[in-house]
Amino acid sequence: TAGITQAPTSQILAAGRSMTLRCTQDMRHNAMYWYRQDLGLGLRLIHYSNTAGTTGKGEVPDGYSVSRANTDDFPLTLASAVPSQTSVYFCASRGILGTGGDGYTFGSGTRLTVV
């Protein structure tokens, strides 16, 4: 089934440690996104990539970095985790920019707890 695969599904991480959340899509979508979802705050954009080789900062980029070496993969790295990064992280992709009526395809999420 075409879609987005995120790994791991959940993780407990010690504060100060680094971690990379993996995201792979098989739909050949140009644009990819990382969101975090927190109770009462909804989905907040961390970083995005409009096409392979380019990335941009979203609403809450501090403490996170991304890379986009190819169309399919968009990993999110936490260099030195802090408890405030405890959240559910969703990767999403979107087709050709500018087409009307489109929307995101989301992965199933990674539940991260930083202790």
Place this chain on the structure above:
Amino acid sequence: QKEVEQDPGPLSVPEGAIVSLNCTYSNSAFQYFMWYRQYSRKGPELLMYTYSSGNKEDGRFTAQVDKSSKYISLFIRDSQPSDSATYLCAMRTGNQFYFGTGTSLTVIP
């Protein structure tokens, strides 16, 4: 002021009821309006979308946009227990997406 406001609920209704979910927004540049459904421990999935003002119907679901009032709604007719989920509204202008915080809905058998 947030770009998109959505009442978080929770909303609890009996099976068969008509459900009304709503969002308000402040940016008049929004042109595309979407509703996502998110089941527990899953990612959001696109449920419906509309372009500009008007209504769109898909089975038991109707999406309504009133740009003059900056107000969008999702109606669910004959609600089912399987409709129990969190519903997020989303809006787009250009390549910028804005999401509501979601309304939690429980349909009681």
